[in-house]
Amino acid sequence: MLDDLSEKLITHYVGGAWRAPLATAAQPVTLVCGRVPGQIVPAGAADVARALAWAEAAQMVMTAPARQQEWLAAFDAARPALLGALDAAQRLERGAPGGIVPGTKLSTGPGPLALLLPAAMSPVAQAGVLRAALAAARPVIVKPAPGGAVSATVLMDHLHRLGLPPGAVAMLQGDGPGTGAVLEHTPGLRTLRLTAR
Numbered sequence: 465m466l467d468d469l470s471e472k473l474i475t476h477y478v479g480g481a482w483r484a485p486l487a488t489a490a491q492p493v494t495l496v497c498g499r500v501p502g503q504i505v506p507a508g509a510a511d512v513a514r515a516l517a518w519a520e521a522a523q524m525v526m527t528a529p530a531r532q533q534e535w536l537a538a539f540d541a542a543r544p545a546l547l548g549a550l551d552a553a554q555r556l557e558r559g560a561p562g563g564i565v566p567g568t569k570l571s572t573g574p575g576p577l578a579l580l581l582p583a584a585m586s587p588v589a590q591a592g593v594l595r596a597a598l599a600a601a602r603p604v605i606v607k608p609a610p611g612g613a614v615s616a617t618v619l620m621d622h623l624h625r626l627g628l629p630p631g632a633v634a635m636l637q638g639d640g641p642g643t644g645a646v647l648e649h650t651p652g653l654r655t656l657r658l659t660a661r
Contacts, residue, residue: 480630522631
């Protein structure tokens, strides 16, 4: 697990870097064993606007075919390590890895995409959706459920190493009623709410 997990939990991954939140209300992250490795600060409107600005800037860079193939190859090479790390993180969060999210397809069209992830989404499904977004040259803003904060942090830590353009992938910690609602009502951002069964 990450040595600096508590530091990364309290930040958002935006523009290719771990950034301090622009909101201030924190909430603890509790693992299945009862341990609290840190806290998150749910993203507000200013955090969403900052992530969207980076995503829009990344959009043009992401459409270069040669670079796109390079990033997809790097993603595929890192996939086994990513899946292992996500599985371990979900075992800490829930006691078991998440379930499959069936039938998830990305909508066609340009522009940034917000993915609202359930805590119970399997590592394979998470990797598959993110790879599909990269293949479609769509910047992605990931919003995990509070119960998936640790695995989302691990996910971004692995994606950071791929050399993606700043803004191609972002992660905003938050909750559904607050952060999720802001994402769903932000102009220029298409939202995909994923569910697990």
